[in-house]
Amino acid sequence: xxxxxxxxxxxxxxxxxxxxxxxxxxxxxxxxxxxxxxxxxxxxxxxxxxxxxxxxxxxxxxxxxxxxxxxxxxxxxxxxxxxxxxxxxxxxxxxxxxxxxxxxxxxxxxxxxxxxxxxxxxxxxxxxxxxxxxxxxxxxxxxxxxxxxxxxxxxxxxxxxxxxxxxxxxxxxxxxxxxxxxxxxxxxxxxxxxxxxxxxxxxxxxxxxxxxxxxxxxxxxxxxxxxxxxxxxxxxxxxxxxxxxxxxxxxxxxxxxxxxxxxxxxxxxxxxxxxxxxxxxxxxxxxxxxxxxxxxxxxxxxxxxxxxxxxxxxxxxxxxxxxxxxxxxxxxxxxxxxxxxxxxxxxxxxxxxxxxxxxxxxxxxxxxxxxxxxxxxxxxxxxxxxxxxxxxxxxxxxxxxxxxxxxxxxxxxxxxxxxxxxxxxxxxxxxx
Amino acid sequence: xxxxxxxxxxxxxxxxxxxxxxxxxxxxxxxxxxxxxxxxxxxxxxxxxxxxxxxxxxxxxxxxxxxxxxxxxxxxxxxxxxxxxxxxxxxxxxxxxxxxxxxxxxxxxxxxxxxxxxxxxxxxxxxxxxxxxxxxxxxxxxxxxxxxxxxxxxxxxxxxxxxxxxxxxxxxx
Numbered sequence: 001x002x003x004x005x006x007x008x009x010x011x012x013x014x015x016x017x018x019x020x021x022x023x024x025x026x027x028x029x030x031x032x033x034x035x036x037x038x039x040x041x042x043x044x045x046x047x048x049x050x051x052x053x054x055x056x057x058x059x060x061x062x063x064x065x066x067x068x069x070x071x072x073x074x075x076x077x078x079x080x081x082x083x084x085x086x087x088x089x090x091x092x093x094x095x096x097x098x099x100x101x102x103x104x105x106x107x108x109x110x111x112x113x114x115x116x117x118x119x120x121x122x123x124x125x126x127x128x129x130x131x132x133x134x135x136x137x138x139x140x141x142x143x144x145x146x147x148x149x150x151x152x153x154x155x156x157x158x159x160x161x162x163x164x165x166x167x168x169x170x171x172x173x174x175x176x177x178x179x180x181x182x183x184x185x186x187x188x189x190x191x192x193x194x195x196x197x198x199x200x201x202x203x204x205x206x207x208x209x210x211x212x213x214x215x216x217x218x219x220x221x222x223x224x225x226x227x228x229x230x231x232x233x234x235x236x237x238x239x240x241x242x243x244x245x246x247x248x249x250x251x252x253x254x255x256x257x258x259x260x261x262x263x264x265x266x267x268x269x270x271x272x273x274x275x276x277x278x279x280x281x282x283x284x285x286x287x288x289x290x291x292x293x294x295x296x297x298x299x300x301x302x303x304x305x306x307x308x309x310x311x312x313x314x315x316x317x318x319x320x321x322x323x324x325x326x327x328x329x330x331x332x333x334x335x336x337x338x339x340x341x342x343x344x345x346x347x348x349x350x351x352x353x354x355x356x357x358x359x360x361x362x363x364x365x366x367x368x369x370x371x372x373x374x375x376x377x378x379x380x381x382x383x384x385x386x387x388x389x390x391x392x393x394x395x396x397x398x399x400x401x402x403x404x405x406x407x408x409x410x411x412x413x414x415x416x417x418x419x420x421x422x423x424x425x426x427x428x429x430x431x432x
Numbered sequence: 433x434x435x436x437x438x439x440x441x442x443x444x445x446x447x448x449x450x451x452x453x454x455x456x457x458x459x460x461x462x463x464x465x466x467x468x469x470x471x472x473x474x475x476x477x478x479x480x481x482x483x484x485x486x487x488x489x490x491x492x493x494x495x496x497x498x499x500x501x502x503x504x505x506x507x508x509x510x511x512x513x514x515x516x517x518x519x520x521x522x523x524x525x526x527x528x529x530x531x532x533x534x535x536x537x538x539x540x541x542x543x544x545x546x547x548x549x550x551x552x553x554x555x556x557x558x559x560x561x562x563x564x565x566x567x568x569x570x571x572x573x574x575x576x577x578x579x580x581x582x583x584x585x586x587x588x589x590x591x592x593x594x595x596x597x598x599x600x601x602x603x604x605x
Contacts, residue, residue, distance in 0.1 A: 170581075177582075200581035203546060221534065221602075222576055223549075244553055244577060247546040260546065266557040266575055268550045289550030305547050312547055335544035349544045356543055376588070378544055394541075397586060423545065 031409050033069040034154070036062065036098045037091060040073060041116075042081030045106025051136045054104060054114060054143045061147035061161040064187065066410035068154075071096055083117050083126065091121045098127070100150055110135045116146045118153055127153045140189070158385040160186060164427040165390060166194070166204045166213055167401065171419030181215055183230065186383075186426070188414060194228060195235075203423065205249045205257075210427045214238075214248040214257060225259060227275065238275060244268055249294045251319075258283075258293035258302050270304050272319065283317050284324060292336045295319065296343060303327065303337040303346065314348055328361065330368050336379065340386035341428075345406060347380035347389055358391045360406055371404045372411070381425045382406075390414075392422040497521065501559065503597040505540075505590075508554040510562065518559050521601055522566025529569065534602040535559050537577040538584070540593035545579055552577035559599045574604070 038059040043050040062068040073079075077090040081103040091099050102116030117129040128149055134142040141162055148159030166183045181195040181204055195201060199218040206213055207227075214227045223245045228235035239245040244262030251258070257273045261280070269284045270293045284290040288308035295302060301316045306324070308315075312335040314328040328334040333351030340347070343363070350359035350370060358372040358380045374393035381390050387406055392399045393413075398420040404411040501514040510518060525531050537556030539548035556575040563573055585595040 200578060202549075202579075202581060218576070218578065218581070221536075222574075243575060244549060246549050260549075262550075262553055262577075264570070264575075266553045266560075266577075268553065289547065289554070291550050292544065292546045305544065307547075307550075312544070333543065335547045351543075376542060394588070397588075 035096045037096045038100045042103030050104040052139045057143035058147040160383040167424040252299045260291040305335040342386040371408045379423045384429045390424045499601040518562035522563035526567030532572045535575045536600040540596045541580040549579035
């Protein structure tokens with residue numbers, strides 16, 4: 001199989017420089033981190049070193065997952081780059097359970113071949129071996145792809161290292177507040193500013209093909225919903241009605257948005273909006289606040305926040321309309337529902353003994369699990385593998401991002417971006 | 433930043449005096465004060481050569497008319513003082529059809545962002561109803577909710593939150 005990689009070239013957008021994201025990992029409960037060895041890759045080409053330390057990227061990906069502890073290069077008894085040279089006994093002595101070796105071969109002026117092999121030390125066998133073409137522009141993604149394959153072989157969970165995150169930042173400067181919508185790789189590298197404004201930017205949402213982002217902008221002191229194509233930077237305004245235009249989320253087929261419209265009388269209701277025709281279809285009519293709609297992965301339901309019972313709770317309504325059904329009953333505040341891509345879990349903001357925290361409800365068992373530990377945690381967003389969530393928390397004056405596994409066992413803080421960071425949304429798997 | 437950022441009435445057009453109804457005394461032409469809003473919302477378009485306009489409130493009764501009203505926690509009801517402030521804005525609009533106002537609703541930072549947009553809108557609508565009762569025309573009033581996106585005060589305590597639960601009157605003509 002040949003995987004064609006197309007790097008996003010955000011030509012019209014501001015390149016804000018590669019941010020060396022600082023990262024601390026905080027394991028909240030006793031997960032045993034599995035010892036593995038990622039041997040520095042061999043290099044065949046002009047120059048002393050290759051275009052990227054591929055093993056270093058794989059190693060930091062696996063470390064960041066919280067599930068693996070790659071051993072130090074100094075401790076390695078051998079550093080093979082050919083499968084035939086792997087001596088399993090050397091690795092058994094070190095207690096590692098898996099070894100990754102590989103090499104980068106130059107095949108042209110800006111063309112490389114990246115090969116890796118993953119070995120099971122106890123089974124003395126190869127688990128996966130793969131070779132991918134790369135350029136200087138794509139080799140980082142190729143390394144993340146390799147890490148994804150290694151991670152899936154070792155855990156049974158699809159890797160999400162080759163994905164992106166979008167988030168909003170607010171920075172104070174001399175002229176006031178500057179809001180930015182930024183996209184970066186999930187490890188914080190390759191930050192790109194998608195949009196910048198002196199007026200608030202809110203509620204970014206990825207299209208299912210991860211090529212477009214919908215968001216709310218308050219430019220001109222009114223709310224409007226835009227859809228921006230990342231590759232070209234061009235955008236279209238899809239909703240700018242009187243009153244509130246908010247909370248966009250794409251349908252699974254990418255043809256519609258669910259949005260919140262308020263109208264001149266300010267009665268927030270849920271609508272679906274056909275992106276091409278701009279035809280809006282009203283799904284709720286209650287006088288309460290109905291907002292924060294989000295599609296179920298099968299496209300059948302819209303989950304949303306409503307305070308029709310007094311405080312905010314999660315409801316769902318058929319995407320074609322009908323009577324809403326209440327979903328959450330535990331606690332006085334449950335808002336901003338987001339379904340896991342596998343459709344099994346519902347993440348939300350949950351008021352937990354005076355603290356706004358991220359909780360996940362198992363839709364089959366109906367039990368609620370609080371995952372975060374802050375006091376103002378918000379905007380949960382599932383990774384495309386349904387295993388991990390990203391959200392914003394506010395330990396001090398500024399918001400920062402954290403991720404947590406859906407079982408709550410591994411939580412970590414991601415220090416990325418400048419100023420007040422909020423509203424992270426994890427991209428779908430990138431299919432291009 | 434003062435909790436009560438007051439708009440100093442900038443009023444000096446004697447020609448408008450005739451608009452005032454009989455039971456409200458004409459403003460004293462000598463009592464003219466100019467001022468600009470101090471406070472959080474200094475977002476400007478300085479780079480484009482145009483600055484944000486200033487609020488110009490017209491108070492037939494003379495004196496200072498606040499251009500912000502504040503709300504209690506989880507509340508969308510105007511207190512007696514706030515209702516009177518809103519009513520004075522409403523009378524001003526009804527007597528001066530050329531004026532129009534944008535009501536900017538805000539919430540404190542607790543909870544979910546888009547839900548807070550709803551809470552800010554509820555506050556703006558509560559003020560709008562008072563304006564309409566005083567005879568302001570719907571076409572004179574626009575509402576926008578910034579939710580928690582434009583806090584007037586930063587901080588994780590009630591003293592900051594109480595300054596953020598507010599509706600600001602922004603005259604736009």
